[in-house]
Ligand SMILES: *[C@@H]1O[C@H](CO)[C@@H](O)[C@H](O)[C@H]1NC(C)=O
Ligand SMILES: *[C@@H]1O[C@H](CO)[C@@H](O)[C@H](O)[C@H]1NC(C)=O
Ligand SMILES: *[C@@H]1O[C@H](CO)[C@@H](O)[C@H](O)[C@H]1NC(C)=O
Ligand SMILES: *[C@@H]1O[C@H](CO)[C@@H](O)[C@H](O)[C@H]1NC(C)=O
């Protein structure tokens with residue numbers, strides 16, 4: 001009885017919402033066409049729901065607080081039709097360890113990428129092919145290594161956030177090659193402060 005009641009409520013809500021340009025995925029994503037946004041936050045997704053995204057037109061995608069790991073992920077954003085509209089992807093608070101190199105292919109307009117509070121340990125040149133990126137948020141990852149030229153290729157990077165990553169050393173080369181105007185290294189334990197201070201980057 002309760003179940004039937006809930007289904008009725010859900011059904012009528014879906015009917016109403018279709019008139020105000022909202023599409024709901026049965027496993028929990030809301031597409032708001034008017035706001036040009038897809039919100040899949042906190043829905044226990046274990047991978048990016050590409051089939052839901054495929055034919056939607058949106059600028060922001062919120063996939064925060066899910067169970068996404070992305071290891072061995074063979075899919076990528078090339079299958080999303082509106083990929084060159086997308087300017088922000090939030091993947092904070094997931095289980096991401098590795099970023100498949102080609103995942104973000106075709107996102108020619110991506111400016112904000114939030115990967116905070118995941119399990120990323122190593123940063124190499126994963127982000128090089130997202131040349132439009134201006135804000136990269138990597139807070140709260142247990143970062144063990146950052147390759148020397150990890151950020152060299154990111155010509156449009158303005159803000160890099162590496163707060164609360166338990167970083168103890170930061171190479172001068174990495175800092176020097178960074179185009180970002182601002183880097184947030186708060187909540188770390190950087191011993192080699194001189195290296196950091198000798199750069200012209202605002203901390
Ligand atoms: C979340 O998804 C996993 C499988 O991916 C499942 O085992 C688990 O029960 C789900 N948790 C909830 C709260 O639905
Ligand atoms: C998306 O559009 C393509 C053609 O542009 C079509 O082949 C495909 O079936 C559509 N997918 C969905 C899930 O509607
Ligand atoms: C999945 O990834 C792991 C770690 O990168 C790798 O060792 C393994 O071979 C991969 N498995 C498949 C099926 O690609
Ligand atoms: C940093 O270290 C503290 C203490 O060992 C730990 O509780 C925390 O989870 C670590 N943070 C990250 C992002 O690894």
Ligand SMILES: *[C@@H]1O[C@H](CO)[C@@H](O)[C@H](O)[C@H]1NC(C)=O
Pocket residue numbers: 139161163164184185186187
């Ligand atoms: C740096 O990051 C910390 C932790 O996320 C945040 O509280 C602080 O406001 C940030 N600082 C700036 C200048 O953005």
